[in-house]
Amino acid sequence: MAGRIRDEDVQAVRSALPIDVVVGDYVQLANGGGGQLKGVCPFHDEKSASFYVSPSKGVFHCFGCQESGDTISFLMKIEHFSFAEAVERMAAQANITLRYEEGGYNTRGQQGERTRLVEAHKVAAAWYREQLETPEGEIGRAFLAERGFDAEAAARFGVGYAPAGWEHLVRYLRGKGFTDKEVLQGGLASQGQRGGLIDRFRGRLVWPIRDAAGEVVGFGARRLREDDNGPKYLNTPETPIYKKSHVLYGIDLAKKEIAKAGRAVVVEGYTDVMACHLVGVTTAVATCGTAFAEDHIKIIRRLLMDTSSYRGETVFTFDGDAAGQKAALRAFEDDQKFAARTSIAITPGGMDPCELRLAKGDEAVRELIENPVPLFEFALRSTVARHRVDAAEGRAAALEEAAPIVAKIKDPSIRHEYAVQLAGLLGILDEQFVVRRVAQISRWQRESPQQGNRMRTPAPAPQPARPAFRLDPRDPAGFVERELIKLALQYPELVSPAFDQYGEDEFTAPPYAAVRRAIGRAGGAAYGASVPNFLALVQEAAEDSQIRGLVTELTVEPIRTRRKPDALYAGEFLVRLRRAAVQRRVTEVRGQLQRLGNRVSPEELAPVQQELWALQQYDDNLKTRGAAGL
Template sequence: MAGRIKDSDKEELKSRINIADVIGEYVKLKPAGGGSFKGLCPFHGEKSPSFQVTPSKQMFYCFGCQTGGDVFRFLELHEKMAFPEAVDMLAARIGYQLSYEEGASRENGERARVLEANTLTAEFFRLALSSAEAEPGRKLMSDRGFDAAALELFGVGWAPKGWNNLTDHLKGKGFTDQELITAGLASSGDRGIFDKFRGRVVWPIRDTTNQVVGFGARKIFEDDKGPKYLNSAETPVYHKSKVLYGLDLAKKDISRSQRVVVVEGYTDVMACHLAGVTTAVATCGTAFSEDHIQVLNRLLGNDPANPAEVIFNFDPDEAGQKAAMKAFGNSSKFNAQTFVAIGPDGLDPSDLRQQRGDEAVLQMIEAKRPLLEFAVDRSVMKFDLNSREGQVSATRAGAVILAGIADPIQRSVYEKYLSEITSVDRAAISSLVNEEVKKTRNSRVSNLAIPTPLVDEPEPDVAVGFEPVDLRDPTNRRERWLLEVATQLPELLDAVTRNRIFRIYFSASRHVAIAKVIQDESANASEKLIDRVVEKLADQPDLQQTFREIAMQQLPAGDDEGRAIYARGVIGSALEQTIELEKNYLLAARNRADASGDAETTAQIALKLMDLDRELMLIKSRRA
């Protein structure tokens, strides 16, 4: 039976790894004050950042979709991996040797085995590039302007021509036939398995954590009946609609410069990086998709004062033109302005660098044009603008493009542009664009459907257990503030005060339940309070989610001293209200004693009320 990773190892990993560093490789993070960072949530689409990472708590939390957890949980969700695999991944990141309970060694998960096989394969191909057999591959790359240092930088390798070179090598490392098929490194035939990549130049494809997830390979020999470029099939770690070649090298510069250049091939990425365009990436044998947009949006900010840039480079042929128009159709989904850059004489970046040098590549990128302008031009270029009928048709085609512009100022600018190139009056163009806008709006309205609720659909657990807390209610807000302070700064709330307040202060059922767990865990020790409460609420995910929100909520202060002042104010206010509640209880008890004629009890309660009044006056004087 598989062994369990020791808890001490998991805690040691979390203490050694900064959660912001890990998440920052997937999401562009900006300081949010108090040592926290914020960015666009990778788990749901959003335009304004509601995703927060707090290294001091080793937690992340999205206030938009309520997803949160520790660094392991982030990797589980983002990389679609099991918990042990997330631990393995982080351990490998820092070279930490995991140990297992009862001395058992845990069987590697499928994903981990694929990654291990890919790593060994990339090294096998890299070493094979120096063999005599690989001379045609080296010559191809040299002829395209890539020297040995460039090949080393990108890990370019060679897949030998034989049928079983790689499979024999990996089977010697302990991999089974099925594991190699699952990894997409081998295919199955009548005589068993055989190498998928043979007699080709190979590029390893890495994810943002620098792990090899797949391969792309170019045909060299005429007798190779396969496609010019052969890419990995879908595997547990490789999903072509979400992978961008070169992102492992480009991610930091993309985040820093807020610019990304999207090219069409592996050698184009290499040429751009070597020429100084270090933000270049490419899709891997597939069209640019919405998943790719989401990947890039996580690295690009959403600052209107400093807008990010996405620059597409397409071939000028018909296929390239269609790809550009498809990119235009998705351009509004970027947190960025979109542009297109086309090389002189139709040269792609690789050919351009080879023929005219690095500077020509840089100039091509800087000569970018707005993608919208390119789309308008392409929509009208098919018509004869020297004829009246051609001008009318071109105007109508251009109006359809302009109707999709949401920004009224930008639309006005392009109405003027369309008027200039078609010689049609601008007022007429504006009227035509408005008609297209109405058509689009009416079409959307007519396509709306009212969903039919499921019969016997159960109510969510929250309605049965703990009602949602309306934070517009002042009482609920004050309760939430206290829970935030008690969770994030437990050292400022002594046990006596905490016990006194928590006993009667909370009224919202959800707050009462969470306060009970905080109280129980605080009684043990305040160290790692957040982790222990999260674990305690594991079987109540709804409450756990609310607690994560409490733990991650930014306290309204800029530094440690400010947070301490704020916390003491919240605690003091809660204590005052607690004393008022205690007085109310005593007054009710005194009334009952009066009604029953119990003079002794009435007198005792009166003394206690006097004590509470004095305490309340003292607290208020200290806060004055």
Template sequence: MAGRIKDEDIALVRERTPIADVIGEYLQLRNAGGGSLKGLCPFHDEKSPSFNVTPSKNLFYCFGCGEGGDAISFVQKIEGLAFAEAVESLARQIGVTLRYEESGGRSTRRDEGKRQRLLDAHRAAAVFYAENLMSPGAVEARRFLSERGFNRAHAEHFGLGYAPAGWENLTSHLRSQGFTDAELISGGLAAQGRRGAYDRFRNRLLWPVREVTGEVVGFGARKLDPAEDGPKYLNSPESPVFHKSRLLYGLDLAKRDISSRGQAVIVEGYTDVMACHLAGVTTAVATCGTSFGEDHLKILRRMLLGRTNQGGRVVFTFDGDAAGQKAAVRAFAEEHGFASETFVAVQPDGLDPCDLRLRHGDQAVADLVDHPLPLYEFMVRKVIEDYDLSNPEGRIAALDAAAPVVASIRDHGVRRFYGKNLDRWLGTLDESFVLNRVNQHIRRATARGGRAEPPPAPTPDAREAPYDLGDPSLQRERQALKIAVQFPGLAAGSGFDAFTEDDFTVSQHRAIQGLIAKLGGVAAAGDPASWAARLRESAPTEAQRDFLTRLAVEQLELYGELEEHSARQILGTVRTHSINRRESNLKSELSRLGGGGGVEEQQRLLTELMALQQQKRALQEELAGGM
């Protein structure tokens, strides 16, 4: 049985993988200064960016939740992969052929990991389906597309395909390429029958569903013969590669325009995504057989870099039918993630974007998206539409129905604004009365018990011992360690390797100093770009790896650029304070001995004290001479 990936191949993947490009597939990154990039963390919910990427060191770190590491660990965390699977995924992207160690030391190419096998099977299936779209048996599939205004070029752009009628067309084809029935069933391409595996999709038009990176992970399939059994739309089942709650159809095509334009458009179906993109609304995406949920919201917020940046906004388009109204209610339930930057675009005649384009052309689709209503206004107006506003009783009933909607708005200013608008829409002509009604609902909700905010997560610095970032002593030591991790050449010239663990006051700092010394000190760092990675790989615990990542990406608190003189001053100050601490301890011991201690012990302490004082004078002269 094949063993682990060879260490030198793992190192090659780390070295050649451009971490900013990898992470940029999942979230928008912007310049943070000092050679760093920032974005919204994909590992916890935040509204302002605290996720930093340092391309020069191929590391990332979130100052909000403490997640950090290299490109491999990022892919592990965001895709839920094992270490080897993440390495294999990145190696494939950058064209590195991995070697594996057999027992006995012999090297070989191992069969690729399970996930990669499933991705390969889906890629082959997408090619198979696309080729069959032009086959004689796919005439109904082509007619379906033509009737909705799509031609062959459009189908090729979106990768559409056709699943032939019959039970084993795809299964037999993939078997011939070396895939097993177990793999096809696990990936959702086939189902298990009494006689073995059979095609899940038969006589259907197919849309490949891709991850944000462009890898095909599943399919959406439309039934072509109404007389056949099965739902009109059939999606891939949940599998090791297909997680519909974390997928948005079209995001691989839309991601760059979502980031650059600061807008995302949510539509109902696959044909609506196609219609929007062809009409110039290239920020359109759709869910894959599920409701728009919290995970989808987080994905889009990362693409938009949060609501406080550049006024990013999300536009939902819904059908005018009852299902569309339910979708609006669901979107409103998730509204807290976008606040007042969420809008709703509903065509008055109830046409979806696909039908709208077909009947009125591309411009009508663009106009629909360009003139939406704020989601709050849409929801309030939909509630009061159900009441007779021609009499006081109807207006009061509408007010009591709409007041909870307005009360749910978290921003006080926005809530007050919609409270005043509600008065105008109802025609009560009494703003104070309406606002008081809204405030009553807020008080009732509070009395029932509001949701408490969770306590902030501890930083990695606090995992081993008390760690006060406001302590000047710790700040100085931290600066010295950052120099050693980020600028080993300057640290070597400034005497860092003369430090011992006694020069640091907390266990976290002592552990990093010991790790550096174990690797031969900063003098043995070699290439500064790979030094931080070497330290991380050598760290024995996850806490130390996290702390090293933070030291590698944090900026130095300096007035001006770091150079040899400033590095020497920072390290010298840490050494001075270390000497002062030891000097103070020796004096305390002498004081405790008083006149009752042994002469030899007192002499030893006095000798150590004199040596420390000499060291301090020499250090002070050295620092003064460098000024």
């Protein structure tokens, strides 16, 4: 069994890779105010940016689904890593050599399963690259050259060649210390009929498929020889590190450009991605042997920061033939899962972007991408084109097929505009008739999806579990307590030492009181102002996972001021909380005096009256002098 990674090495890995760098591989982050960053949550489907990251504290929190944690737990959640695998991934990125409690350094026998499989793919990718330069690899080089890709282009995308023998890669990986189980588990080989392992890819051109962080997790291989009876394209099977619905070819190269440009271009093949990038369309990605589906949409949306307030664009490119139109209409079915505009670029003459580049040059590909047609418009035109609209029967049939398409548009103004456009396409002079028909179907779809479009709507995905307590950040009653706790966690130097003199009973919401208790157990705000890992200490001191989650939430939530928080702002909340506590006590003492009335002697009543007078004086002092009166 692998030894436990040393604590100091885990801390070194955390310090070496800022959380915004790690999260940025998966989510486009924008300024969230108060030193925080925000983006579209990768853990649940949302149309607003409620996912916050605190670079200074090294934590994240989603105010929608309540997921939270640090850099390591983020990787564990999004990649389904074990703790060790997440640390090993980060260590590899930061060039840190890990040590284990059983002794020794980051030896292969101690690495987690996923780390070993990724390493095997890295070694295989480098070997395939070498094979492309061999005499046998000439067939692969010729294939690339015929499609306009030179040696530099092949190197840029890591394209390699798998020799035609049965176990060349298997033997090579064995020589590098990988076990047969690892080679088989990673999908690099398959079980032969005689019981031994044989290479999965043989006599094929090979593209490495990388995840968002740039690690090779699988391969796509193209048939080159006529006597190869296998499929034209053969991909890595589903493995512990490769899920075809979770990866997009070229995402490692395109992710930053997608975020920067606010546009993603979805093409169909590996050579199409290469062609697009080489002509300057560096936002191009492709699916890996599967249809573009919901999980791919989530990847694109996170990179586009695709919300209802910010709308980027996703451009699909499909061949102009029947199969391409069918693929485009499938994409249309998913359109409403985007907030972004979705468009389609239909290549002329059935050419894909790679063929278009060869036939008409780089500029033709750029023009194709720059002049797409809205996906709704394409879907309408394609549907209407299947009917004879010069006859009444054909117009009626086209209307009944196309109207549900328009009815799916959520934006009422856009829906009305397309309804009018549909009337024009059909040659129906009474536009309002078409508008009313679309409105009727739209109403049916809302009331009963099965009646509106004759299709079964999937059951809504289960929502993440929420804490037993729900605190509304906008609640005026708890605003002061929440803001002061946030200041103590994010800017302890601004509220110390006064904050440490505040009792738990001054926080009326039990969850806030529990966080105050954890801060005290961690050494208090004064101590927090002098140590770099104060948040971790507070997390350790929290009494349960719900309070730990609240600590993270309050750490990443921006302070509610337009200016940078300072001592004046912190003092305002120190005073407001203390005055609220004093006034509650004044109310209690007045009630006590009223209950005592004439039932006790003046001597017994005097201490209570004295407390009331002192409280009122203290409240007046705070009101007049502010934080100086604490």
